[in-house]
Amino acid sequence: MKILIAGAGEVGYELGKVLSEEHHDVTILDQRQTCLQRVIQNLDVLTVEGNATSPHSLVEGGAKSADLMIAVTSVDEVNIIASMMAKRLGVNKVIARVRNDELSQSDSPLSPSELGIDVLIHPEEAAASEIHLLVKRASASDIVSLADDRLQLVGLRIEQGSKVVDQPLEDLASEFADLQSRVVAISRRGGTIIPKGSSVLKANDHAFFVTKTEHLKRLIAVTGHDNKALRRVMIAGGSDVGRLLAKKMCEDKQKWQIKLIEPDEEVAIRIANSNRDILVLNGDPTDPNLLVTEGIQEMDAFISVTDDEESNIISCLMAKHLEVKKTVALVSKTQYVPLSQTIGIDAIVNVKASASDEIHRQIRQGMMLTLKALQGIKAEIIEVVAGKNCKMLDVPIRDLSLPEGAVLGGILHDGNVEIAVGESIIRKGDRVIILALPRAIEKVDQLF
Amino acid sequence: MIELQCYNKSRPRIDIQLVSGILGGLIFFLGSSLILPAIIALIYGESSWLAFLITAAGAMILGAGFFWAFRPREELRMREAFLIVTLAWFIGSLVGAFPFVISGALESYTDAVFEAMSGLSTTGATILGGVTSDGIQNPAIEDLDNSLLFWRSLLHWLGGMGIIVLTLALLPLLGIGGMELYQAEYSGSTSDKLTPRIQETAFLLWTVYIGLTGAQFLMLWAHPSMDWFDAINHAFSTLATGGFSNLNDSVAGFDSVYIEVIITIFMFLAGINFAMHFRLFSGDVKSFINNREIRFYTVITLLFVVGVSGGLWLIENQSFGDALRYGSFQVVSIITTTGFGSYDYALWMPFTSFLLFVLFFTGGCAGSTGGGIKMIRLMIIAKNIGREFKQIIHPQAVLPVRVGQRVIEAPILKTILGFFMVYFLIFAVGALIMSLLGYDFMSAMGASIASLGNIGPAWGDFGPTDNYAEIPYFGKWVLLILMMIGRLELFTVLVIFTPWFWNN
Numbered sequence: 001m002k003i004l005i006a007g008a009g010e011v012g013y014e015l016g017k018v019l020s021e022e023h024h025d026v027t028i029l030d031q032r033q034t035c036l037q038r039v040i041q042n043l044d045v046l047t048v049e050g051n052a053t054s055p056h057s058l059v060e061g062g063a064k065s066a067d068l069m070i071a072v073t074s075v076d077e078v079n080i081i082a083s084m085m086a087k088r089l090g091v092n093k094v095i096a097r098v099r100n101d102e103l104s105q106s107d108s109p110l111s112p113s114e115l116g117i118d119v120l121i122h123p124e125e126a127a128a129s130e131i132h133l134l135v136k137r138a139s140a141s142d143i144v145s146l147a148d149d150r151l152q153l154v155g156l157r158i159e160q161g162s163k164v165v166d167q168p169l170e171d172l173a174s175e176f177a178d179l180q181s182r183v184v185a186i187s188r189r190g191g192t193i194i195p196k197g198s199s200v201l202k203a204n205d206h207a208f209f210v211t212k213t214e215h216l217k218r219l220i221a222v223t224g225h226d227n228k229a230l231r232r233v234m235i236a237g238g239s240d241v242g243r244l245l246a247k248k249m250c251e252d253k254q255k256w257q258i259k260l261i262e263p264d265e266e267v268a269i270r271i272a273n274s275n276r277d278i279l280v281l282n283g284d285p286t287d288p289n290l291l292v293t294e295g296i297q298e299m300d301a302f303i304s305v306t307d308d309e310e311s312n313i314i315s316c317l318m319a320k321h322l323e324v325k326k327t328v329a330l331v332s333k334t335q336y337v338p339l340s341q342t343i344g345i346d347a348i349v350n351v352k353a354s355a356s357d358e359i360h361r362q363i364r365q366g367m368m369l370t371l372k373a374l375q376g377i378k379a380e381i382i383e384v385v386a387g388k389n390c391k392m393l394d395v396p397i398r399d400l401s402l403p404e405g406a407v408l409g410g411i412l413h414d415g416n417v418e419i420a421v422g423e424s425i426i427r428k429g430d431r432v433i434i435l436a437l438p439r440a441i442e443k444v445d446q447l448f
Numbered sequence: 449m450i451e452l453q454c455y456n457k458s459r460p461r462i463d464i465q466l467v468s469g470i471l472g473g474l475i476f477f478l479g480s481s482l483i484l485p486a487i488i489a490l491i492y493g494e495s496s497w498l499a500f501l502i503t504a505a506g507a508m509i510l511g512a513g514f515f516w517a518f519r520p521r522e523e524l525r526m527r528e529a530f531l532i533v534t535l536a537w538f539i540g541s542l543v544g545a546f547p548f549v550i551s552g553a554l555e556s557y558t559d560a561v562f563e564a565m566s567g568l569s570t571t572g573a574t575i576l577g578g579v580t581s582d583g584i585q586n587p588a589i590e591d592l593d594n595s596l597l598f599w600r601s602l603l604h605w606l607g608g609m610g611i612i613v614l615t616l617a618l619l620p621l622l623g624i625g626g627m628e629l630y631q632a633e634y635s636g637s638t639s640d641k642l643t644p645r646i647q648e649t650a651f652l653l654w655t656v657y658i659g660l661t662g663a664q665f666l667m668l669w670a671h672p673s674m675d676w677f678d679a680i681n682h683a684f685s686t687l688a689t690g691g692f693s694n695l696n697d698s699v700a701g702f703d704s705v706y707i708e709v710i711i712t713i714f715m716f717l718a719g720i721n722f723a724m725h726f727r728l729f730s731g732d733v734k735s736f737i738n739n740r741e742i743r744f745y746t747v748i749t750l751l752f753v754v755g756v757s758g759g760l761w762l763i764e765n766q767s768f769g770d771a772l773r774y775g776s777f778q779v780v781s782i783i784t785t786t787g788f789g790s791y792d793y794a795l796w797m798p799f800t801s802f803l804l805f806v807l808f809f810t811g812g813c814a815g816s817t818g819g820g821i822k823m824i825r826l827m828i829i830a831k832n833i834g835r836e837f838k839q840i841i842h843p844q845a846v847l848p849v850r851v852g853q854r855v856i857e858a859p860i861l862k863t864i865l866g867f868f869m870v871y872f873l874i875f876a877v878g879a880l881i882m883s884l885l886g887y888d889f890m891s892a893m894g895a896s897i898a899s900l901g902n903i904g905p906a907w908g909d910f911g912p913t914d915n916y917a918e919i920p921y922f923g924k925w926v927l928l929i930l931m932m933i934g935r936l937e938l939f940t941v942l943v944i945f946t947p948w949f950w951n952n
Contacts, residue, residue, distance in 0.1 A: 265846075268846045269846055269848070271846075272846040272847065272848050273848050273855040276850065276853075279842065279845055279847075280845065280846040280847075281842065281844045281845050281846065282844050282845070282846050283844040290844060293843075293844075294842065294844075
């Protein structure tokens with residue numbers, strides 16, 4: 001696929017990296033020489049120096065023959081104009097990052113498609129939604145809704161002393177026969193294990209389950225977590241993610257008690273003025289005195305989303321030390337992700353990963369309905385529709401030879417969801433949920 | 449207000465000619481309104497018609513002369529606007545006093561000016577029926593010609609008319625008067641300026657004002673113990689939240705529950721922002737009901753009605769009906785700064801009296817005809833106090849003060865706190881001067897706040913059944929200046945006496 005990326009900033013760079021590794025022809029367009037220099041040195045992509053709003057530069061970047069353009073410069077307006085031009089120049093599909101949410105609202109007088117934009121993405125918003133879900137479901141590290149919200153993929157840490165520790169999965173399945181769930185991946189000390197029936201869960205493992213939405217609460221209890229709802233939340237940092245998160249939580253039916261700490265006075269005032277229900281504090285979110293004065297030890301959750309990822313990790317550690325139940329840190333360096341889980345931070349959210357997830361999903365969106373990279377393990381969760389060319393129809397799963405590194409999670413058949421077991425059968429038109437390691441994704445794609 | 453093409457370098461900082469021209473127009477208008485009481489005099493066959501015609505002719509000729517000589521050619525600027533507003537009320541009172549003197553009803557010109565300013569500032573304090581400090585017996589209210597009584601009420605009504613336009617159209621442009629708070633309170637519309645042009649705004653607001661006056665007139669007239677003359681006087685006085693009555697005993701003189709209820713309702717309505725009335729009548733019920741100031745005003749009124757009526761019922765052992773009747777009337781009368789009396793509240797026991805005394809420091813909504821501190825300011829100050837407490841617990845918290853969805857910005861907050869300080873300072877100075885003239889604690893404080901808050905009747909020597917006649921001339925001038933300062937939202941008048949007003 002020929003892909004043109006406008007903007008070589010953080011997201012552009014990350015996307016260029018991922019997409020070029022997946023053997024797409026990527027061209028990156030930017031007017032800043034220094035940014036392009038970094039791209040040239042590290043990535044296997046073409047670069048074009050020029051303005052994204054210049055038709056000449058766009059053509060030079062291959063807009064006339066490109067299948068996809070991704071506009072991710074830092075300026076909304078540039079992205080919109082570049083999208084309009086690219087669409088006119090004949091790009092098949094246009095994805096643009098627009099931070100202003102006016103366009104995406106349903107009552108907007110202009111729809112994004114009228115501006116030539118097929119898909120709007122808002123990475124900060126996506127990250128905020130992710131954190132929001134995590135805080136709502138206190139004990140989970142990852143939550144992905146599948147099959148129209150009827151199945152959930154949930155990442156849970158296996159606590160010492162829970163009933164599931166040190167038992168083979170086969171035995172567990174018979175012990176908890178009425179709890180419909182299936183372990184699809186285990187992350188242990190940085191490595192990823194695709195489990196078999198004989199695999200054993202150990203304490204401090206990070207296990208990923210596919211389960212029916214209605215069984216989620218029980219599953220969480222079984223793995224040794226109390227499923228107590230959180231109420232008091234402290235958000236460190238009034239960045240876009242923090243602001244959007246606070247806004248989402250205020251709109252929730254559930255009553256949150258939110259404190260938000262922002263070091264910049266003007267930003268703090270702006271947030272305080274626009275949100276009636278949160279207490280905005282103007283101060284340094286890494287200052288222990290402030291955190292203690294404002295009662296961090298009584299908080300149910302601590303979410304650190306400042307622009308400085310090292311302080312996010314440090315303040316989350318501090319919160320964990322003061323026995324805050326749930327800590328979430330915004331971290332963009334992928335190298336930090338395994339580390340953070342080892343040292344006890346409950347969940348990591350990554351803006352760039354959210355953005356590239358989103359774009360990734362859009363690119364693959366032929367067959368696949370959902371594609372989501374999981375934190376801490378090198379696997380992706382895929383939701384696909386079994387077409388008539390599918391090579392696995394009408395055979396019980398235990399007789400199928402799935403590619404190495406892929407595991408079936410659930411099947412949605414005629415509106416009924418079922419967790420995949422040995423006897424399950426895939427029929428034409430079913431939606432199938434699969435967890436796969438990156439090397440297996442392509443093979444899975446071919447099977448369906 | 450300053451348009452670039454009008455900018456004229458040779459124009460003086462304060463264009464006295466322009467000020468004189470506009471004031472001339474206003475005096476002409478006041479003069480022409482004097483024809484109405486002259487007609488009343490002719491209807492009742494009173495000799496005072498001549499006094500009105502002389503004053504009318506003088507004012508109209510003088511006003512027209514000034515207006516013609518200094519026809520306003522340029523845009524009004526801020527300083528000139530302050531000067532015009534202040535002088536309009538002051539000169540208006542000086543002119544409005546003439547009929548009382550020329551007709552021979554009052555011997556002292558000071559007394560006449562006091563009565564006229566009390567009318568024009570919608571205060572309702574009177575010098576009628578008492579003996580002045582130099583031994584002149586002023587006639588009782590009912591001994592006065594009907595035409596003069598009508599003139600008193602008309603002064604109220606004109607004052608109310610002026611104040612509506614002033615607070616809703618002009619003062620917001622000058623950044624005072626509490627209405628700046630309303631801008632952008634409702635999503636979509638930019639302000640309570642109903643139309644961009646002051647003239648049109650004024651016309652719409654006056655339509656509401658005249659409409660309400662007419663409605664009340666008809667409802668009062670329907671009662672057998674009121675003739676059309678009583679009805680029109682009380683309607684004028686109520687809508688302006690003034691308080692002049694054409695009876696010695698004020699509203700108590702009718703001794704009718706029906707009349708008291710009608711007057712209570714219309715006093716309450718007159719205490720609400722007239723721009724909100726306009727919205728209500730044009731079908732926008734939602735923003736009327738959702739208006740925070742109106743809600744606050746209603747809640748405060750109800751609380752005090754419960755307190756005062758409860759006090760009268762349970763402690764003073766009045767019957768429940770009487771307690772509710774007198775309590776609610778008196779609370780609304782004072783909270784709206786009207787000052788009608790249906791009962792001598794000075795005789796009530798300390799608890800109820802004290803509740804009423806607290807009400808002297810309230811006032812209606814911004815943009816109403818009521819005077820005083822006003823509900824919106826009290827509400828914001830209360831919220832600000834709450835915020836200060838929260839700030840002590842959370843020293844680093846950013847805590848905006850909100851009215852509805854709107855955040856009150858720091859500069860507006862400062863203006864309101866400033867207003868509050870200055871208000872109490874002036875009240876204290878007024879009370880001090882009154883005590884210097886020999887009045888006791890409650891009388892001095894009462895006279896000062898009743899004048900500054902445009903209420904009228906006060907406490908002690910100036911209770912609802914007493915009058916202001918006995919005060920020395922100096923004291924009367926002090927009080928009438930207080931009325932003017934209070935009516936014109938303090939800063940409009942005070943700024944003129946600062947050096948910065950006259951210097952560059």
